[in-house]
Structure formats: structure tokens, C-alpha cells
Amino acid sequence: MVDNLVIVESPAKAKTIEKFLGKDFLVKSSFGHIRDLEKKDFGVDIENDFKPRYTISSDKKAVVSELKKLAKEAKIVWLASDEDREGEAIAWHLLEALNLDEKKTRRIVFHEITKPAIQEAIKNPRTIDKNLVNAQQARRVLDRLVGFEVSPVLWKKVKPQLSAGRVQSVAVRLIVEREREILDFKTTSSYRVNALFLADDENGQKVQLKAELNKRFNSRDEAYSFLEKCKGATFNVDDVVKKPAKRSPAPPFTTSTLQQEASRKLGFSVAQTMSVAQRLYEAGKITYMRTDSVNLSSLAINTAKAKINNLYGEKYSKTRQFKTNSKGAQEAHEAIRPTYMENDSVSGTKQEQRLYELIWKRSIASQMSDAQLEKTNVNIGISSTNEKFVASGEVVKFDGFLKVYFESTDDEEEKNNGDTLLPPIKKDDVISFNSISAAQRFSQRPPRYTEASLVKKLEEQGIGRPSTYAPIITTIQNRGYVVKEDRPGSEREFISLTLEKEKINEQILKENYGYERSKLFPTDIGMVVNDFLVKNFDMIMDYNFTAKVEEQFDIIAEGKEEWEKMLKTFYKPFHKQVEETLEISEKANGERILGDDPQTGKPISVKIGRYGPLAQLGETGDAESDEKPKFASLQPGMSIGTITLEEALDLFKLPRELGEYEGKKVTAAIGRFGPYIRHDNKFVSIGKDDSPLTIALENAIELIEAKREKDRKAVIKTFDEEPELKVLNGRWGPYISFNKKNYKIPKGTEAENLTLDECKKIIEKGPAPKKPKRKKK
């Protein structure tokens, strides 16, 4: 029985706003979108101007009926969803789905959750902007058409259950193309020359001065003859140039930059960052975490200023307003910042504390003064040749924002010239060297994407939204297009030449390179699907496709174009591509023929099968011989593009019989869960150190016995009266197993002391709650 019902999107936001609005206002949340297109027949009437058929999402039925009831009782309903395309559509769907009377409905928006901002919003209601809603409908329908027309093409032409979409397919394309660049990369090498000079410091002590030659040599011989020239040469300081420089703080966090920095500084995955941020948001500790805005409210700027003055003094403070420059930003919220800038730490889990601290530092630093630096460059001439050595140093004269925060970069081999103080040398000083060395350095291939660097790239291209960056990364991995993996590096030799005490010493040294940690790799399926889509759907796969349709959506939002017309223009050529591809295109399976099996002479090939990449021995459809081909799945780490004939032949050697143990056969093979030993219908996993191709019978027996021992330990208690009932020790602690069903033991119960009766009581209470539909593997 309240006069005013306010509907926002998020329940945490509802709670906060309710406090500002007083007793006459009830604030509820819609939990995001409440309606979506039907799944059946595209949910769109294509023939009839793309008329959408909306239905209330199954998980929103309860929310909608509650809101409906409250709306009926209220005198005025305030629709306060976000002020962007999606938010406007949510307001409109609420109006429709709740059957709201337009006369008693108001649309309001605010950019920051502060009392004055909300009161101001209430004073300035407007009506729903139907043009903006139409832009959203166009976006929604276009995505549906792309997804639901192209995916079935993949089911027919590549493999069932695959998916394609405006966003995910382009994300996969980025990863596939980067991988190809890496595979095609031709490494070159050059010789980098570094010298260690000796100079006097203020106290006349000898100190080292590191300098690099301004030229790299292409061959060992050139490098060698340069070092020869250095023998007996004199080294003269040609000039010493000092230049002031400054550095400015980065803007406060958006979703994308938070994900990047949390990945670089804390090692969080993007999904992890979002879930920790969500908890901080729900606890009222930070502002909303899905945003593309770098804007700070005036309240935040003022409290930051006070905090900085208090902690570091006035000269460290500098008020800044940042502007968004990322494509397609809609700026419905503030930047991500602490709700109370004065709190430099919070309680909570270790992860929450670390993420909060990062957000606090970044926000505070954004309101601090520039760092003042002094850069020094020293050129050192060589009497016997024209090349010069260059030494550079950098000294922080005033730290400014660097006192609290320094943004990291993705560049792995970043030069480490941070805080080097050069010795006080002067122009025309003559200095001597300790050693000069020329080392062979190799050109670096392009880096593979991490989750966070992929998000950065997508944002730059205007693809995806803050609320979808983390789900996109998850989707392309769940679909099996991409895997996130560590890969070991390789070793290579390089030549090092060192001139010391008038002698050149040549060495061959070894270095590791190419080690990858948590990087995104395309799978075989990812590559085959990508190539198929690029070949047949160039329009959708164009990196600028999203940016181009976004321009159209903007025109619709301005009321200068009808959304149905825009869709018609898009759909005609698009649908033609779908039809043509279905008709003309061959099945794509990425098949590659490796050669012939030396034993049978039959061909060996690799391709994508129904269940993933496989190797095949012999040909299909050979009616005369009546002999079926043999199949074997490729193992993790193997790829259609790079597998060799030998590796493929090995796959056909399994399952392998090792011998007998206790009168029963022992075999080794590779299954869904990796390599295993099978004996007496029991399975034992083979560890990393052994391979099913080579493991000996005795090692296998050891594994079998070890497994038996472990199984014995897993049993805490059994009862003679009821052999089916066991108290076991599982991954999540003790539990009861009875007739193949598992039961939770109530907290505070000592598992060892359970009696049969007590166990039966637990069982009577029913099994552990059944897991709901869980489809994803």
C-alpha cells in the first residue's frame, strides 16, 4: 500500500535508492530484461516487417507477477531503468508486460546514485523514448536472425550443436588469425650490443654505467668486427642531455580496464573479476561494475580530493574529468569506484580486499597530480667508428599519482628503465669500459591473446558490451572453439660475444622462449568453423560489421530511420548468403591426408568428426572391400593442422594389451578422462610420467595396487547387516552411499561414530537435492 512504485534493474540499487526516497516510495527491481523473443520460428515474423513475438522469460514470471500486483496498487509507477538502449527497452517492456496505464507511469533516469541526483530525476520525468526502444528491437532482432540462421548452416555443413553469432564468431576469428600469424611467423635475429662503462660517482668511487649501441648488427661477423674495433679505442662522452618529462594517471576503471588490470596485477580471470566485483557491489562497497563510463560524480571527486589532501597534502591533488573515447560507449553509469572514496580498505575475503584496493588506488590516483620526471640521455662516441653508445636514465622528481598507483602493460619484454639514476658524468669526459658484449636476439612473434587482452581488443572494435565481455569469453570456450591453456616453451641456442680485457670470448648459450601461461588457443573446430564462416559469410565476419550496424542503430535512435526498414536492407543480402551456402557449399571438415600406413598401405587422414577431431585409417564407402575404416580421436594438444603421420599411427596402437595379472587381462588405452589402465573391469588413471604406449606391465600393476589401497582408505565404515550402505570419504568430505545414491551427512556429525540406524534416518530424509538441468560439459 504505497503510493509510488519505483522499478530499477538491480536489487542492490533498489535497496540504496529506497533509503533516499522515504516512506512514500517502494523500490523494486526487474532483475534486468523481463521479456525476450520466443525461441520458436526465430521469434520474429520475417514476412511481416520483422514483427517480434515477445514472451516473458521463464525465470522472470514470478518477478513480473509481483510487479504487476504492486503496480496495480500504486498511484504512480516510476520506470527507472538505465538510460541506454537496453534500459529504455526494459522500461518499455515493463510498460507492456505490466499493462501499465500511461497516465500513471513516469520514466526517469539518473547517472549517479546520490540523493540529490535521484530527487532531481523525480522532478523531471519524461515519457518512454520509442525511437531508442526501436533501436534496441533492431539490435535484438538482428542478433537473433544472425544467430538462428547461421548456426543451423553449421549443423549441416560442419557439426551439430555448433553456434555462430555477431559477437562470438568475430571473437573466435581474432584468435584464429592471431594463431596463424604466429605459425607463419619467420623469426629473424640480430645482435644487440651492450657496454658496461666505468664512471666516478660523487665520492670518487667507481660505478658502472650501462649503455646500448645505437645500432644492431645482422650477422655474427659484423658484430665481431665491431668488437674488434673497440679494442684500444677511446670512449668520449659527446653530450649529456637532461629533459623534464611528466606522466599522467589513467582514468578510473571501466569494466574492460578493470578486467585487464585485475588480470595483470592479481591474476584474476575476467569471470572471477566480475564475480568478486559483484559481491563488493552488493555489499555497497563499490559502484556498479558493468559500465563503459570513466565519469566520476562530483561527490566522488570531492571526497577523493579531501582524502588525498589528508593523506599526502594538497600538492598531490589535481581534479580531473575524463572523457570516454571507446567506440559505442553508452555511459549509463559512473566509472567503477569505491562508494566511499575515504575508505582505503574493506573487510571481506582476500580477493575482495585485493580487488577493492585496486579500485581504490586507481580512482584516487585519477584525481592526483602528474608525476614529474627528469630524463637523461648520454651519447658516448667511439674513436674508431661512427656508432655511438647511448645510456638513458630516468629520475622521479615528484612522484604525484605514482605514490599510489601505476598501470601495468601487456608488453612482456618491457624495457626496464624505470628508476635509473646515472652517475654524474659530463660532456667530454673520457671513460673506459669493463666489458662490451654482443648477444644474438630474436625477433618476437605476435603475442597470443589472454582473456583480458581479448576483451581489450573487442572493446576497441566496439564489439560486445560491459555486461557481455565475461560471458563471451566463457561461450567461445564452452563451444570448444577456443581453449585457455599453458604451453611449455622451447629451448634455443644463441651466440654471445664478449669483449673483456682486450679479448673476445665467443659462447653458445641456451635460452627458453615461447612459454605461454593462460593464453587462448583456437581448437581445430574453431579453425574449421572460422574458415567456413569467413568464406561464406564475409559480411557478418567483417571486423567492422558491428560498428557499421551500430551506426544504423544510432540513426534509428535519432528517429531518422525506421527500424523495420533497416532490418529489411540487412536481411535481404544476408539471407541470400544463407541460402546459397546451404545449397552450394561442401561439408567442411578440415580433412588433411597424412600419408599411408606402412603396414597396410591404407591412407591415414585427420578431420573433424561428429565428436571432434579424429584420425582415420582406410577409406569410407569402399563397397567392394566391405572393410570399415578404423577411427581414433586426437588427443589434447594434438591438432589437425600440425599432427604428423607418426603421431597418428601411434593413436591406432591403442588399446594395448600388457599381459595378465591375477588371471585377468591388463590393457592400456586413452579414454575421455585421459590415459588409463583397465583390469578386471576396473579403471586406473595413468599419470603424466607414463604413456599407455610404453607403460610396462609391472608399472601397471603398481598403479592397480595403489588404487586399491586408496579405495580402502576411502571407506570409513560399512555394516554387515546392510552391505549396500557405506560411509565414504569423498571430495567434499564424508558422505553416505546407498543403492548408488549419495546422501549428505548433517553438519556436526562425526562420520566414524554413525550407527546403522542413524544412517538410515539420514537416508529417509531423502537424497541430496538433485542437480538441476546441467547441460554444459
Add this chain to the structure above:
DNA sequence: CAGTGAGCGAGCTTCCGCTTGACTT
């Protein structure tokens, strides 16, 4: 939990963006 892969061919899969839970056998 520990392969499968043609053949007959039902009925299923799928998009992006907005928001949290209920759940980790």
C-alpha cells in the same frame, strides 16, 4: 565415467544483452 564416427533418420542444438541466484556429488 572409461567411445563414439557409415547405415535409417526423430528431434534436438543456436543468438546478444540486461540482471541474480541455487548449485557445486
